[in-house]
Amino acid sequence: MADAVITIDQLTGWVRRFNDLVIKNQAELTELDSAIGDADHGINMARGMSAVINKLAGDHPAHVNELFKTVAMTLVTSVGGASGPLYGTFFLRFAGATGPATELDAEALDMALRAGLSGIVERGKAATGDKTMVDALSPALDAIESVIKNGGDLVAAVVAARDAAAAGRDGTVPMVARKGRASYLGERSAGHMDPGAASMSLLFDALSAELGR
Amino acid sequence: MVGVVVVSHSPRLAHAAVELALQMVHGPAPRIEIAAGTSDDRLGTDAVRVAEAIVAADDGAGVVVIMDLGSAVLSAELAVDLVPDPGIKTRLVSAAFVEGIFTAVVTAAGGAALDDVARDAEEALYAKSAQLGQTQTSTADAVSDLSAGAIVAEAMIINPDGIHARPAALIVGALASLDAQVMIATETSRPVSARSPTALMSLGAQAGDVIRIEADGAAASTAVDRVVALVRNGFGELTGVDPLKTQQSGGLSSQDFQSPAPIGVSPGRVIGPALRIPDPVLEPDPRIRLPEADRLEAVERLGKAAADVASQLQDRSSAGGTSVNCSRRLG
Numbered sequence: 001m002a003d004a005v006i007t008i009d010q011l012t013g014w015v016r017r018f019n020d021l022v023i024k025n026q027a028e029l030t031e032l033d034s035a036i037g038d039a040d041h042g043i044n045m046a047r048g049m050s051a052v053i054n055k056l057a058g059d060h061p062a063h064v065n066e067l068f069k070t071v072a073m074t075l076v077t078s079v080g081g082a083s084g085p086l087y088g089t090f091f092l093r094f095a096g097a098t099g100p101a102t103e104l105d106a107e108a109l110d111m112a113l114r115a116g117l118s119g120i121v122e123r124g125k126a127a128t129g130d131k132t133m134v135d136a137l138s139p140a141l142d143a144i145e146s147v148i149k150n151g152g153d154l155v156a157a158v159v160a161a162r163d164a165a166a167a168g169r170d171g172t173v174p175m176v177a178r179k180g181r182a183s184y185l186g187e188r189s190a191g192h193m194d195p196g197a198a199s200m201s202l203l204f205d206a207l208s209a210e211l212g213r
Numbered sequence: 214m215v216g217v218v219v220v221s222h223s224p225r226l227a228h229a230a231v232e233l234a235l236q237m238v239h240g241p242a243p244r245i246e247i248a249a250g251t252s253d254d255r256l257g258t259d260a261v262r263v264a265e266a267i268v269a270a271d272d273g274a275g276v277v278v279i280m281d282l283g284s285a286v287l288s289a290e291l292a293v294d295l296v297p298d299p300g301i302k303t304r305l306v307s308a309a310f311v312e313g314i315f316t317a318v319v320t321a322a323g324g325a326a327l328d329d330v331a332r333d334a335e336e337a338l339y340a341k342s343a344q345l346g347q348t349q350t351s352t353a354d355a356v357s358d359l360s361a362g363a364i365v366a367e368a369m370i371i372n373p374d375g376i377h378a379r380p381a382a383l384i385v386g387a388l389a390s391l392d393a394q395v396m397i398a399t400e401t402s403r404p405v406s407a408r409s410p411t412a413l414m415s416l417g418a419q420a421g422d423v424i425r426i427e428a429d430g431a432a433a434s435t436a437v438d439r440v441v442a443l444v445r446n447g448f449g450e451l452t453g454v455d456p457l458k459t460q461q462s463g464g465l466s467s468q469d470f471q472s473p474a475p476i477g478v479s480p481g482r483v484i485g486p487a488l489r490i491p492d493p494v495l496e497p498d499p500r501i502r503l504p505e506a507d508r509l510e511a512v513e514r515l516g517k518a519a520a521d522v523a524s525q526l527q528d529r530s531s532a533g534g535t536s537v538n539c540s541r542r543l544g
Contacts, residue, residue, distance in 0.1 A: 076260045076291065081283075084284065124287065
């Protein structure tokens with residue numbers, strides 16, 4: 001198993017790829033948000049991730065927790081909208097779960113992502129089915145755990161997570177929003193993909209791309 | 214004194230709301246910290262700035278945080294996690310923004326404890342609901358459990374506007390340092406806590422109404438005397454005399470009841486033309502650099518703008534000094 005662990009360099013690469021994908025999909029994310037929100041998700045995420053990349057150009061965190069604490073705090077101070085504290089909480093909790101590691105195996109990655117999910121759920125008071133980023137993140141983690149349980153490796157787990165996140169993202173289309181600004185629209189929010197679920201799915205696209213898939 | 218942190222997407226919204234609240238504070242004000250807008254001057258909130266504001270607002274008595282909406286609430290919640298000192302008592306208050314800031318500032322200035330400031334801010338909409346005839350229960354008006362030995366007095370409201378925001382703030386302030394439980398009722402409304410500006414405003418006490426003041430505790434007698442003195446001198450709205458100062462200097466003189474001058478929510482209200490204050494000029498970000506190719510064009514643009522300004526100034530000065538201001542007047 002060549003990829004039994006994901007190294008700090010690969011994790012940094014994950015963050016860079018996430019930035020690339022956010023910027024590439026910025027217009028689409030904003031368009032999704034203009035349908036059911038305040039039309040700033042793409043712009044805010046692109047600004048936040050660009051700030052992260054600038055920050056990482058100067059700092060070269062040696063440990064996983066430093067890396068994701070930097071990501072979190074930079075997002076919190078540069079995003080401005082609700083995705084700042086939400087992604088900020090996600091990466092802060094992720095960092096808290098890994099400690100000063102230099103690499104993560106599948107279980108450690110799963111634990112860190114799980115801690116991030118709890119943070120988002122706690123912060124946003126959202127559950128699956130509320131038409132939020134949780135609808136992409138939660139099935140992704142279930143997929144990782146299912147692969148690990150069946151003896152699959154890290155790459156297989158990440159690929160399964162990517163696919164589950166994408167399916168979860170697509171699953172938000174018919175949902176009626178119960179959290180965030182979209183919830184003010186009630187039934188009218190149905191028929192549109194949730195922008196937070198879309199950006200969360202990009203996070204898993206970036207992770208699997210970093211592992212060569 | 215309990216500190217107040219104001220979290221808003223908009224710095225202008227936050228500053229204006231704080232300015233409105235501070236009109237009601239005549240003595241020392243609580244620490245008020247504003248965490249509003251993003252570092253690059255957009256609408257938005259920043260949890261790190263909120264955390265810094267919480268630290269700066271605390272003097273040991275704790276901090277209430279009033280937020281506008283959406284990400285302001287999420288950022289405030291995250292900020293509580295980010296505050297390095299876990300000893301700072303922090304309450305995120307689900308208050309209406311303007312009413313909440315107003316009440317929190319006035320109540321904190323009155324020396325109330327953290328829980329009381331938070332509760333009053335949360336119930337700050339009560340006065341508006343009562344004014345509009347919509348009932349809503351407030352905990353501040355249901356605690357009339359004074360002992361049989363309570364000191365009771367009655368006084369007639371004589372200032373034309375009754376117990377509105379400013380008189381309410383004066384009553385809260387006058388009672389701040391006193392060890393007494395004080396309730397005020399009118400002939401038509403139940404007793405409310407005299408330490409809550411919004412509860413007092415919800416009484417709807419008008420000129421001519423007789424209010425009933427009940428106090429219990431070590432300083433009950435002083436408390437009743439202070440409230441009666443405030444009411445009898447029309448909360449300073451008959452003469453413009455600051456009633457608290459009068460009170461400290463030992464009683465009122467007959468002159469305080471003369472001269473029915475105009476009154477208002479602030480010590481001096483006048484009617485005049487409004488001047489629009491232009492938006493502040495923002496400092497450009499030094500990190501932004503123009504590409505080499507665009508610089509010549511930018512210099513030309515600046516030169517043209519400077520020439521336009523100079524010629525406009527010349528036009529205006531030749532047209533007479535006051536016309537410059539008139540052109541900015543509204544209404």
